[in-house]
Amino acid sequence: MPLSTPVARKEMHTRIVTCKGYLREDDLWDIEGHMVDTKPYRFENIDRGGHIEAEEPLHGMWIRLTINDRMIVQDAEASIDFSPYNHCPKINPDYKKLIGLSMGLGWNKQVRTLFRGTAGCTHLTELLGPMATTAFQTVFSGRNEGRKVEGKAEMGIKPKERPALLNSCHSYAPTSPVILRHWPDYYEGDEDL
Structure with missing residues (x-):
C-alpha cells in the first residue's frame, strides 16, 4: 500500500542508495554500497568550476567491503567520484581501518567511533549502515542456497x-x-x- 497523497510540494533533493552483495569465486563476499545525491536545480560551487548543474551528482560515492563467512572485513575500498569539495576524496584510504571488524552486533557503534567528526566522511560512513544489513542478507541467503559454510548446518543455524x-x-x-x-x-x- 503506498503512502497517502501528500500536500502540494516541490522536490528539492534526491538521495539514491544502492547496496549489492556478491559471492566471489574465492568464497569470500563483496558488499558494495553506492550513494548519489542530486538536486533538481543548478547551484553555485567553487570547487566544481563555479556551479553544479541540476541533476548532476553533488555526491557520488562507493564503498566495497570484502568479508568472510563470519562477516569479518577482509578488505575495504572507498571511492568518491563526485563531492562538493576537491579535498573530500583524500579520506578514501582511511576506510581501510574497517579491515578486521565484524559486521555483526556493534557494527554501527564501531563505525561511528572510527569515523567520528573529522576522522571520516559523513556520507561514506552513513553508507556503511545499509551495507551491514545487505551483508547479512547476502551471507545468510548464500548459506540457504545450500552452500556449505565452515562446517555449519545448511541453514546456518543448528536446530537447538x-x-x-x-x-x-x-x-x-x-x-x-x-x-x-x-x-x-x-x-x-x-x-x-
Missing part, C-alpha cells in the same frame, strides 16, 4: 541453537507466528495462532 534473528525485529519477536513456524522451541506466544 538460539536463532540469531530472535528479537531483532517485530516479526522475530518470541510471540510472532514466524518464530512459531521456524523455531517453535523459542516461541513464547499463544499456541492458538
Whole structure:
C-alpha cells in the first residue's frame, strides 16, 4: 500500500542508495554500497568550476567491503567520484581501518567511533549502515542456497541453537507466528495462532 497523497510540494533533493552483495569465486563476499545525491536545480560551487548543474551528482560515492563467512572485513575500498569539495576524496584510504571488524552486533557503534567528526566522511560512513544489513542478507541467503559454510548446518543455524534473528525485529519477536513456524522451541506466544 503506498503512502497517502501528500500536500502540494516541490522536490528539492534526491538521495539514491544502492547496496549489492556478491559471492566471489574465492568464497569470500563483496558488499558494495553506492550513494548519489542530486538536486533538481543548478547551484553555485567553487570547487566544481563555479556551479553544479541540476541533476548532476553533488555526491557520488562507493564503498566495497570484502568479508568472510563470519562477516569479518577482509578488505575495504572507498571511492568518491563526485563531492562538493576537491579535498573530500583524500579520506578514501582511511576506510581501510574497517579491515578486521565484524559486521555483526556493534557494527554501527564501531563505525561511528572510527569515523567520528573529522576522522571520516559523513556520507561514506552513513553508507556503511545499509551495507551491514545487505551483508547479512547476502551471507545468510548464500548459506540457504545450500552452500556449505565452515562446517555449519545448511541453514546456518543448528536446530537447538538460539536463532540469531530472535528479537531483532517485530516479526522475530518470541510471540510472532514466524518464530512459531521456524523455531517453535523459542516461541513464547499463544499456541492458538
